[in-house]
Each structure stands twice: as C-alpha cells, then as structure tokens.
Amino acid sequence: MNANHCSGAQASITADAVARRSYGKLVAFLAARTRDVDAAEDALAEAFAAALADWPHKGCPANPEAWLLTVARRKFLDALRNNRRTEPASDELERMAEGLAAATDEKEFPDQRLGLMFACAHPAIDVGVRAPLMLQAVLGLDAAKIASAFLVSPATMGQRLVRAKQKIRQAGIPLRIPEPEELRDRLETVLDAIYAAFAEGWIDASGTDVARRELAEEAIYLCRLVTELLPGEPEAMGLLALMLYAESRRRARRDSRGEYVPMAEQRVEDWNTSMIEEAESFLLRASILNVFGRYQLEGAIQSAHVARRRSGRANWNEVVQLYDALLSYAHSPVVAINRALAIAEIEGAQAGLDTIEGFVGDPRLVEYQPWWAARAELLARTGRREEARHAYDIAIGLERDEPVRRFLDRRRSAVIS
Amino acid sequence: MQYLFTLYADESGWTKMTPEQQQQGAGAYAAYTEALKAAGVLKSSNRLQPSSSATTLRTTNGKTQILDGPFADSKEQLGGYYLIDVPDLDAALTWAGRCPGVGHGVVEVRAIWSMDPATQKYEGEASLAAKR
Numbered sequence: 001m002n003a004n005h006c007s008g009a010q011a012s013i014t015a016d017a018v019a020r021r022s023y024g025k026l027v028a029f030l031a032a033r034t035r036d037v038d039a040a041e042d043a044l045a046e047a048f049a050a051a052l053a054d055w056p057h058k059g060c061p062a063n064p065e066a067w068l069l070t071v072a073r074r075k076f077l078d079a080l081r082n083n084r085r086t087e088p089a090s091d092e093l094e095r096m097a098e099g100l101a102a103a104t105d106e107k108e109f110p111d112q113r114l115g116l117m118f119a120c121a122h123p124a125i126d127v128g129v130r131a132p133l134m135l136q137a138v139l140g141l142d143a144a145k146i147a148s149a150f151l152v153s154p155a156t157m158g159q160r161l162v163r164a165k166q167k168i169r170q171a172g173i174p175l176r177i178p179e180p181e182e183l184r185d186r187l188e189t190v191l192d193a194i195y196a197a198f199a200e201g202w203i204d205a206s207g208t209d210v211a212r213r214e215l216a217e218e219a220i221y222l223c224r225l226v227t228e229l230l231p232g233e234p235e236a237m238g239l240l241a242l243m244l245y246a247e248s249r250r251r252a253r254r255d256s257r258g259e260y261v262p263m264a265e266q267r268v269e270d271w272n273t274s275m276i277e278e279a280e281s282f283l284l285r286a287s288i289l290n291v292f293g294r295y296q297l298e299g300a301i302q303s304a305h306v307a308r309r310r311s312g313r314a315n316w317n318e319v320v321q322l323y324d325a326l327l328s329y330a331h332s333p334v335v336a337i338n339r340a341l342a343i344a345e346i347e348g349a350q351a352g353l354d355t356i357e358g359f360v361g362d363p364r365l366v367e368y369q370p371w372w373a374a375r376a377e378l379l380a381r382t383g384r385r386e387e388a389r390h391a392y393d394i395a396i397g398l399e400r401d402e403p404v405r406r407f408l409d410r411r412r413s414a415v416i417s
Numbered sequence: 418m419q420y421l422f423t424l425y426a427d428e429s430g431w432t433k434m435t436p437e438q439q440q441q442g443a444g445a446y447a448a449y450t451e452a453l454k455a456a457g458v459l460k461s462s463n464r465l466q467p468s469s470s471a472t473t474l475r476t477t478n479g480k481t482q483i484l485d486g487p488f489a490d491s492k493e494q495l496g497g498y499y500l501i502d503v504p505d506l507d508a509a510l511t512w513a514g515r516c517p518g519v520g521h522g523v524v525e526v527r528a529i530w531s532m533d534p535a536t537q538k539y540e541g542e543a544s545l546a547a548k549r
Contacts, residue, residue: 122506124506124510170528171506171526171527171528172418172420172504172505172506172509172528173505173506173507174504174505174506174507178507179507
C-alpha cells in the first residue's frame, strides 16, 4: 500500500477491515492478563479514533493491525497507570508493559480470542448475558445494536454488559482455554451462547431487520472461529452445520410477495446449495470423531429434512429416529413437539397428537408459540375444528412476525370454513 | 488472587446429628483443610460459634446500638470460612466444589478486594504465565 496516499474514506475502509478481522484478537490480547475487558475495549476505541485522524495525513500504515495494537497498548497502559493515581508504578505493571511491548514487535501476536469466549460464556456469568457479551467483546458490536436484536432497551443491555465485564475482572474469571477435563462441559456453554445469538437472528425470517440477520451471520462467524481454534471438537462442528442448514433456507422462508412459506412447501431451488454442502461436510467430519451430542443430532435432523433436495421427499423415518435420540439427551417438550410433527407425517396426525398428549396443560408451554402452532395444525388435520381454532388463536396471539401471523390466520380460516 | 469461601448451613442440623455423624462431619472438614494446606493454597480457615452467640452493632440516629443476635435472620447461617490463594476463579471454584459445606449448605465464593488496586488486578499473572 502506498504510504503517502490514504484518503479519509480509504482510512475508514482499512480501519473497518482491521476491525472485522482483528477486533476480538486485539481485545483478547490486551485483556488476557488484566481481565479488564472494559479497559481493553476503551483503549482500542481510542486507537481506532486515532487511526481515522492520523492515517489521512500520514498515510495508511503497511501493517494497520500492528499500528492499532501499538497505539491501543499505549493507551491501555496509560489508563492503568492513571487509575493508580498516587501509587508508584508497581513492578507487575512494568513487567506487563514489557510483555505487551515484546509481543507487539512480533509479526503475529497470539490469538487469544478463544480464551475470551470461554470467559464470556463462563458458568459464573449470568446465562442471559453470555451471548451479548461475546458479540460485544469478540466482535465489537455496540450495546445499542445488540439491544435491538435482543429486544431490550439499550440502557438495560449496556448495564448488563458493564456488570458482566466487572464480574470478569473482580471475580478473577480467567481468559483462557479450560483444562482438558472440563473442556467439553465448558465448550457447551460457549456453543449454547453462540446458538442463542443465532436463534435471535433467526427470528427475523423476512430478513428486513438488518441487525437480526447480521446476528445470525455473526453467530456463524463465531462458531467457525471455534472450529478453527479448537479443531477436533465434534459438537462445535455439529452446531456450525446446524446453523448453516438453517441459514441455507433463510430466503426460502418467504415467497415473492413476502408471505411466510413453511418448510414443507419451500422450493428446493431457493435453498442455498453451497451452505448445505458445507453443512454436510462438517457433519461428516464430526461423525468421524465418534463423540455424539445434541448439536450433531440437531444438525443430522436438518440433514434428513433437506434430503428432499435429492430424493424429492424428506426422510421422516430418519427424522423420528434422530428425535428419539435427541430426547434421550434432553427430555424437553420442544423436542417432543418436533418429534410429534415428524410422526404425524408417517403415521398420521392422530398418532402425532397422541405422543404429546402428556404435555397438555404444561405451564412451560403456555406462552410457547411453536407448541400452539403445532398442536393447532395436528388438531386441524384430525378434524377437531373447535380445538384447532382455539389453538390457532393462541398461536397467532403469541407470534410477533407479521407474515407468520397472516399464514396462521389463513390456516385458521381454512379450518372454520 | 485471594478468595473467601463463606459457608452457610442450617445450624440446627448439627445438633440433630448423632455423635458418630458429627465425628464424620468434622472429619470431612479436617480432611478438606488438610488438602488445602498440602496444596499450599490455604491462608486461613475457621469454624464459627453458633449464630445465636452473635452480637450485632449498628448506628441508629448517630448512636451505636449493640444488639443480641445475628445480622441476618435466615434459614441458613454463616458457620465458617476458608481464605485461599489461587490464580483465578476457575481454580477457586474447583476447590469450593470439594468443600463439604456444598453437601449440606451453601458456599459463597468472593474475591478479596486487594488494598493495592494494581495488585488486585494483576496478581495471579505470574501463575497464569507459568501455565502458558
């Protein structure tokens, strides 16, 4: 890159590219020893601001990442020294400064993002803030954007993030990969947080809400990162496959008029083939490792669904078998509902209904929209029109997506007439 | 970093135990304390007299009040503590998980607020570096 030419626009493009590629790496590196994620983020924000002011005059640096790290490191250490006020600089602080300086001189500074992710999803961190925290600390998403995706006020989200970062620092939560004996359990919390972010992004089927659509993409990015930094973990590959399968059908969930299209009626041509193929390959790689888990099973269910791509028909027998296996991992009503829908495809609606009879009146399902939608569908097919209409009413009342509401309303009208 | 484990349990449980059970219970704590010592992480530990023996002080209208009884009246009472020194929360939680108190009550883990703000933030760094 020519060091003499760097317009404001070019500087901001370069800074954006570095932010995208290295934000989490820089935060993780700065915060690894101090566990002060907040201070690392502040220092980095100042460094980015300095870059935008500096580069248009002095030219874009040959290695913008190293430039940013050098500036951020200086700001970071200044802030730490200033915090100490009257105290003389401690030996530890100086040793740390030397350590940071030495690493900056090297071409490649260590990638400690995985350690940062394990800290964000630590069991001692409130489960609801793990995904937002990861999105902010590793990817640099701002609190307002995260708040809008998670449907809470920016102020509330900001407070939760501040409290979580305070907890990491004050309680001494380490930014590192856990010991081998606890790695699998701890990885599960990381994957759960990633999936929670994806699920938030997935709700916006029409893809009109940019913050949400991007959230799904960011979750896939985070999971890719885990599979790259921690290769050989089959559940991470399983989750990546699961999300890729789901994402591959994003466009197919709406027709040309923006109306909701249920999976069974989606046009195979609207599915993203390359994503499906990538998902299949991750699932295969995971299966070779012979350690099964929830995410691989859910990925496999998706795989059986998209079998329609080749055979023209979803493989319902396999879907039911996989749901059976999944139930043995987690006896959740959510799994049972999906299993009932698959059984209905093979043995009829009544058989499907029979399997979930035990959940009728379950307080956990009172406000769970998919329960009411599934039940309404099965009741309608068995001709129990009055009960179906009631279930559709509740399903519509609980749904926040407009096209899905219209879809359910059409179904309901078909039952009554 | 130093961590304080505070142990809460329903202290009436102790009096309901047979002498054998009490001996067994005390033995479990003795073994745990021994293990902490052997690992070189124990700073101090003590069992407390029953909460009924507590005396509480507070200031009301500028006047110091001395009251008989514990600060908080709850189902579980503070019965003892361990102060340990380990690199981070993960290490602290591993030790806390072995504490017999988890079996019959609640163990709260809190990091110590170091008087030197810099050392509070950076101690444990050396042991972390050693791990890498």
